[in-house]
Amino acid sequence: MLTAPKELLNESACDHHTNKKTACNRPTPGATTGGCAFEGAQISLFPYAEAAHIVHGPITCLGASWETRATPTSFSGRDLTQVGLTTAISENDVIFGGEKRLSASIDEAMHTFNPKAIFIYSTCVTALIGDDIDAICREKAQQYGLPIVPVHAPGFIGSKNFGSRLAGEAVLEHLIGTLEPESTAPYEINLIGEYNVTGDMWRYLPVLEKIGIKVRATLSGDGRIDAIRTAHRAGLNVIVCAQSLVTLTRKMQERYGIPWVSVSFYGQRDTSEAIRTIVRAFGDAALIDRAEAVITEEEAKLSKQLEPIRTRLAGKKAVLNTGGNKAWSFASALQDIGLKVVATAVGKSTEADRAKAREYLGEEGVLMTKPAVEQPKVIADTQADILLAGGRSLYTALKKKIAFVDVNQEKKVSYGGYDGLVAFGEDVIAALDNPVFKVANREAPWRH
Amino acid sequence: MEALTVNPTRLSAPMGAMLAFLGVKHCMPLIHGAQGCASFSKVFFTRHFHDPIPVQTTALSDISAVLGGGDEIVTEAIGNILAKVTPDLVGLISTGLTETKGDDLRSIAAALTQKSVWVSTPDYIGGLQSGWAAATEALITQLVQPCMSVTQKVAILPHASMTPIEVEDLKALVESFGFEAVALPDLSESMDGHLGEKQATMTQGGVSIQAISQLGESCAVVAIGRSMLSAARLLAAKNPAMKTIALDHIGGLGATDRLIGELMALSSDDRSDRAVPASVKRWRARLQDMLLDSHFTLGKARIVLALEADQAVSIAALLSEAGAKCTLITPTDEGGYEKSSLSPFRVGDLWDVEQIKEPWDLIICGSHGEALAHRMGRKHLEMGFPQWERLGGQLESAQLYHGSARFLATVANKIAH
Ligand code: SF4
Numbered sequence: 001m002l003t004a005p006k007e008l009l010n011e012s013a014c015d016h017h018t019n020k021k022t023a024c025n026r027p028t029p030g031a032t033t034g035g036c037a038f039e040g041a042q043i044s045l046f047p048y049a050e051a052a053h054i055v056h057g058p059i060t061c062l063g064a065s066w067e068t069r070a071t072p073t074s075f076s077g078r079d080l081t082q083v084g085l086t087t088a089i090s091e092n093d094v095i096f097g098g099e100k101r102l103s104a105s106i107d108e109a110m111h112t113f114n115p116k117a118i119f120i121y122s123t124c125v126t127a128l129i130g131d132d133i134d135a136i137c138r139e140k141a142q143q144y145g146l147p148i149v150p151v152h153a154p155g156f157i158g159s160k161n162f163g164s165r166l167a168g169e170a171v172l173e174h175l176i177g178t179l180e181p182e183s184t185a186p187y188e189i190n191l192i193g194e195y196n197v198t199g200d201m202w203r204y205l206p207v208l209e210k211i212g213i214k215v216r217a218t219l220s221g222d223g224r225i226d227a228i229r230t231a232h233r234a235g236l237n238v239i240v241c242a243q244s245l246v247t248l249t250r251k252m253q254e255r256y257g258i259p260w261v262s263v264s265f266y267g268q269r270d271t272s273e274a275i276r277t278i279v280r281a282f283g284d285a286a287l288i289d290r291a292e293a294v295i296t297e298e299e300a301k302l303s304k305q306l307e308p309i310r311t312r313l314a315g316k317k318a319v320l321n322t323g324g325n326k327a328w329s330f331a332s333a334l335q336d337i338g339l340k341v342v343a344t345a346v347g348k349s350t351e352a353d354r355a356k357a358r359e360y361l362g363e364e365g366v367l368m369t370k371p372a373v374e375q376p377k378v379i380a381d382t383q384a385d386i387l388l389a390g391g392r393s394l395y396t397a398l399k400k401k402i403a404f405v406d407v408n409q410e411k412k413v414s415y416g417g418y419d420g421l422v423a424f425g426e427d428v429i430a431a432l433d434n435p436v437f438k439v440a441n442r443e444a445p446w447r448h
Numbered sequence: 449m450e451a452l453t454v455n456p457t458r459l460s461a462p463m464g465a466m467l468a469f470l471g472v473k474h475c476m477p478l479i480h481g482a483q484g485c486a487s488f489s490k491v492f493f494t495r496h497f498h499d500p501i502p503v504q505t506t507a508l509s510d511i512s513a514v515l516g517g518g519d520e521i522v523t524e525a526i527g528n529i530l531a532k533v534t535p536d537l538v539g540l541i542s543t544g545l546t547e548t549k550g551d552d553l554r555s556i557a558a559a560l561t562q563k564s565v566w567v568s569t570p571d572y573i574g575g576l577q578s579g580w581a582a583a584t585e586a587l588i589t590q591l592v593q594p595c596m597s598v599t600q601k602v603a604i605l606p607h608a609s610m611t612p613i614e615v616e617d618l619k620a621l622v623e624s625f626g627f628e629a630v631a632l633p634d635l636s637e638s639m640d641g642h643l644g645e646k647q648a649t650m651t652q653g654g655v656s657i658q659a660i661s662q663l664g665e666s667c668a669v670v671a672i673g674r675s676m677l678s679a680a681r682l683l684a685a686k687n688p689a690m691k692t693i694a695l696d697h698i699g700g701l702g703a704t705d706r707l708i709g710e711l712m713a714l715s716s717d718d719r720s721d722r723a724v725p726a727s728v729k730r731w732r733a734r735l736q737d738m739l740l741d742s743h744f745t746l747g748k749a750r751i752v753l754a755l756e757a758d759q760a761v762s763i764a765a766l767l768s769e770a771g772a773k774c775t776l777i778t779p780t781d782e783g784g785y786e787k788s789s790l791s792p793f794r795v796g797d798l799w800d801v802e803q804i805k806e807p808w809d810l811i812i813c814g815s816h817g818e819a820l821a822h823r824m825g826r827k828h829l830e831m832g833f834p835q836w837e838r839l840g841g842q843l844e845s846a847q848l849y850h851g852s853a854r855f856l857a858t859v860a861n862k863i864a865h
Binding site for chain 1: 478487544549
């Protein structure tokens with residue numbers, strides 16, 4: 001597949017499409033950051049821990065990327081998410097084709113790991129030389145009697161988001177609807193685009209269960225292959241912070257009549273809102289009442305836990321510089337823990353994200369379109385106490401002698417759901433209390 | 449496993465080339481390929497060095513991937529880079545994709561107005577250390593001026609796994625013999641983890657292109673690791689009077705003795721020991737003592753080394769001096785160590801480590817060794833690439849007299865506790 005399917009590129013649910021010309025189009029040579037389509041597919045599917053994930057390409061694609069994502073699983077067998085499998089094709093394979101090596105690799109993976117399914121990822125070189133991955137997958141699926149799913153998201157076809165969309169396509173075509181569940185319950189949902197990074201979803205699942213909502217399948221946090229195969233029997237698709245998978249849920253609505261909603265479980269405000277969105281979609285009055293009761297209970301509990309944190313952070317001002325929908329979802333979490341968010345960056349946000357950021361920050365909030373340039377002045381003008389941004393902004397914080405939190409730093413603990421806020425608050429306080437930002441920037445003795 | 453690679457320690461040649469360009473001052477590495485290769489590499493090295501990493505990509509997308517010879521897109525990419533920064537050098541790196549479609553970087557680079565060095569690194573061949581070596585060779589071939597006379601300059605060609613501090617220590621040692629030392633590439637001032645004056649958008653430290661162009665006047669080239677041998681030959685070919693000192697490694701007492709002997713011979717003070725600085729002699733005595741102190745523990749230790757070949761051989765030589773039994777499993781072996789190695793040596797991945805029949809106590813390798821060691825109930829010492837969980841790797845040494853002495857202690861302590 002050398003060109004992206006038109007239908008997917010023109011997907012209307014892609015927010016960027018109408019507002020910004022470049023977002024979904026060709027990346028700019030020499031001025032591009034961010035991963036390729038393959039990486040997006042990998043992020044979306046690797047959390048299936050009982051499936052083998054074979055990357056068909058040279059060593060680049062997997063060599064630097066395996067075991068990089070903390071997506072814990074409750075699967076009791078060997079966690080194949082953390083096993084790096086690649087055909088690591090050689091020059092010979094490039095010349096004569098990589099198909100033989102791919103089929104032999106599937107056999108070896110089968111015999112060694114006995115997986116529930118196998119995903120085969122095409123990458124730039126194997127897509128370019130035209131290996132017939134579909135045919136091999138078909139043949140091997142028949143031979144072994146289990147799903148062997150081709151994932152056509154070679155890097156050159158587009159960005160990470162587009163790759164995750166293509167991963168959704170592969171799951172729709174090859175897994176969803178291929179198995180009937182033994183039983184179903186009244187309020188079952190599929191969690192789409194929740195990868196359980198640092199165990200995020202385990203923070204909020206108990207709350208959903210208390211209300212009576214069950215998870216039928218996930219794509220793909222703590223996911224199971226048999227479950228996603230029965231995903232067509234769920235009552236609702238819940239997209240968690242992943243616009244790229246809207247195509248999938250829209251098609252599932254067409255095919256199976258499953259409605260979908262899009263939510264975020266980041267911070268108290270979003271988590272409560274997410275729960276309300278879900279129960280409203282089911283439309284059952286008793287369920288909605290139950291949800292309200294649980295929300296009241298959880299918010300009261302959280303408010304007690306947050307009290308010391310809010311007291312400590314009262315009057316502190318934060319400047320936030322992160323991209324996309326985080327411009328408001330992160331801001332919302334900061335407000336929940338008692339910080340005043342005086343500015344947020346909206347350079348890469350869509351119109352909808354900007355509107356939401358304005359709503360959350362209020363009239364006097366600063367929406368920075370060129371944060372790298374505006375940041376220092378905004379910090380000075382607002383007398384902010386803490387900067388939350390990517391590592392590049394560390395220097396700004398040091399110069400301005402204020403505390404810094406690297407929002408891209410891989411977090412070790414989850415900030416998701418209600419009680420994730422407590423962990424988040426503790427990290428923010430730790431940064432504010434840390435003298436390091438002043439010490440590290442002390443003037444050298446020979447400069448006095 | 450015949451066809452499948454499981455849990456690879458191998459990294460790609462473009463990553464090695466990119467790392468080499470990070471050791472050149474005011475350089476912007478530009479990976480010619482689709483955007484993912486640069487992105488994965490950037491994230492990988494950012495986590496490894498705990499510092500921002502400059503790199504750009506030509507970001508081939510589906511149409512440009514198939515059509516065109518790549519010249520337009522490379523020119524466009526450089527134009528966009530120059531709109532933001534003014535690098536002294538652009539390091540043009542090919543990938544499997546652009547090699548397969550047949551882009552000719554040599555002629556593309558020749559047509560550019562921006563100063564650049566190009567290197568061919570299809571990622572289906574070789575690995576980190578060969579990509580690093582290829583970039584070094586390219587820098588020599590494309591930048592170094594031929595010369596007929598020599599100065600007191602010594603060129604140092606470190607292999608890909610030498611840490612910034614190991615490069616710095618070797619430079620200092622050579623300088624202590626009265627020479628001027630220039631390392632190519634030189635990570636000691638770029639990736640050593642220092643707080644600079646401002647946020648770097650391209651490499652701040654490293655060897656300047658001016659210094660590279662004048663390497664032809666070196667009286668000697670010291671190459672460490674077999675992967676650097678052909679780079680040493682290319683450099684020596686720039687000047688008939690240049691002496692080549694090619695060492696497999698400088699780990700442990702014997703190897704450091706050999707290097708010191710070479711430097712003594714090179715210095716005008718011929719073989720008299722006046723040439724050797726007092727601190728070097730002192731550290732040799734400390735290493736002797738540490739070898740004896742650590743041999744009780746290390747003499748019974750069985751250690752697996754899953755590192756780049758040049759580094760594995762260096763560590764094996766050092767640990768063997770104290771009696772440790774080492775097994776080496778390396779991602780590639782361009783240098784042909786397998787034939788000459790005294791310890792068991794093979795090319796393989798971490799799956800091959802899991803299959804080792806003989807019992808072992810400790811694995812020395814990058815972060816990926818952690819899960820393996822945990823699963824197998826063994827110990828793990830994080831070294832080589834990547835070091836995601838460990839801080840300070842760039843400040844540590846396991847070579848020359850002092851680095852060897854300290855590293856022996858580290859390994860012995862790890863095994864004993
Ligand atoms: S851009 Fe292509 S070759 Fe590079 S990592 Fe992505 S899929 Fe692999």
